[in-house]
Amino acid sequence: MEQEHSDEAIRTEGISKHYEQVKAVKGINITVKKGELFGLLGPNGAGKSTLIGMLATMLRPTEGTARVWGHDIRSEPTEVRMSIGVVFQGTTLDQKLTGRENLDIHGRLYGLGKNERHERIDEVLKLVELSDWADEVVQKYSGGMMRRLEIARGLMHHPNVLFLDEPTLGLDPQTRNHIWEYIKKLNQEKNITMILTTHYMEEADVLCNRIAIIDHGEIIAEGTPAELKAELGGDIITLTFSSEDEAAKMVEHYKNRKSHNNNNNNPDTNEITTTGTSIRITATDGERTIPELMKISTDLNLHIESVSLRKPTLDDVFLHHTGKNIRYSGPDDRKRRRGIRRMRRNAR
Numbered sequence: 001m002e003q004e005h006s007d008e009a010i011r012t013e014g015i016s017k018h019y020e021q022v023k024a025v026k027g028i029n030i031t032v033k034k035g036e037l038f039g040l041l042g043p044n045g046a047g048k049s050t051l052i053g054m055l056a057t058m059l060r061p062t063e064g065t066a067r068v069w070g071h072d073i074r075s076e077p078t079e080v081r082m083s084i085g086v087v088f089q090g091t092t093l094d095q096k097l098t099g100r101e102n103l104d105i106h107g108r109l110y111g112l113g114k115n116e117r118h119e120r121i122d123e124v125l126k127l128v129e130l131s132d133w134a135d136e137v138v139q140k141y142s143g144g145m146m147r148r149l150e151i152a153r154g155l156m157h158h159p160n161v162l163f164l165d166e167p168t169l170g171l172d173p174q175t176r177n178h179i180w181e182y183i184k185k186l187n188q189e190k191n192i193t194m195i196l197t198t199h200y201m202e203e204a205d206v207l208c209n210r211i212a213i214i215d216h217g218e219i220i221a222e223g224t225p226a227e228l229k230a231e232l233g234g235d236i237i238t239l240t241f242s243s244e245d246e247a248a249k250m251v252e253h254y255k256n257r258k259s260h261n262n263n264n265n266n267p268d269t270n271e272i273t274t275t276g277t278s279i280r281i282t283a284t285d286g287e288r289t290i291p292e293l294m295k296i297s298t299d300l301n302l303h304i305e306s307v308s309l310r311k312p313t314l315d316d317v318f319l320h321h322t323g324k325n326i327r328y329s330g331p332d333d334r335k336r337r338r339g340i341r342r343m344r345r346n347a348r
Helices: 048-057 078-085 097-109 114-125 143-155 171-191 200-208 225-229 244-260 286-299 312-321 330-348
Strands: 009-019 024-030 031-033 035-043 064-069 083-086 163-164 192-197 208-216 217-223 235-241 267-274 278-283 302-312
Touching: 009 048, 009 192, 024 048, 024 217, 031 192, 035 048, 035 171, 035 200, 035 235, 048 064, 048 163, 048 192, 083 143, 097 114, 114 171, 143 163, 143 171, 163 171, 163 267, 171 192, 171 200, 192 200, 192 225, 200 312, 208 225, 217 225, 217 235, 217 312, 225 235, 225 302, 225 312, 235 244, 235 286, 244 267, 244 278, 278 312, 286 302
Parallel strands: 035 192, 035 208, 083 163, 163 192
Antiparallel strands: 009 024, 009 031, 009 064, 208 217, 235 278, 235 302, 267 278
């Protein structure tokens, strides 16, 4: 079927997935361009893996649909599956087989002939630098090597789109950085469209051309990493006080001062939030704002224990839109994850 928008790899149209009373994904609309490395950033249980499952035709949407490489996921699932590769969140390799044997089985499943399989196996193993380990059983591989082999397996049948579901989950920082390099290389040199899910802000920031931030099954922000961070202003100032009362007093006084000046849209200060003994301020010019804050603290006889100034991160963006840190898991979030896992088991 001819794709309506020739530059689009994926387009979702109000796609949703409900498990009884739990709405895992709620009417998501996103577009991914061909050749893009697109990130779905959000905490555990946000709906990232469920969305990938629907796009990969492993889960049937409750409402809405999507087109992947020109094919509708509802009416053309076989065509979609031939167009995509998937690197799952959990390891799905047969660890008693060699790396080569794992790839060979995958090639057979996709109908590759013997000569083509052998040629492609050598090609993808070289791509992820595992040629020397091709004939070793996978149980001898490190965690990072297994992830690289899974990426190679996902590329065996020349997919147009590669889904990477939490590709560096559970890996140490050094191995994670190596996986990032392989992913960037594949995207840039092979021009493979990639959809990556992650709850690591740095991973999304380093790798992705564009990001959709997802929470409780909904897209709450979308754009390039630079665009998303630019929404918050130029700097993030964090002041830590000796007590929560002092932090609250500083916030109250600063807000009253803004109100007294009839300048609620102060161009220098966009947002103030409090967490325990710390306050966090987004400011257009942090270096100019800090002396003002220090003077207020002195006037009120408050005891500042530390001051920091930095540029916004994607974690700040998530906090701005949701009121919580991306690593925070409150009672509602845990209840939601348990409900989704239970409904998935019942649906099998």
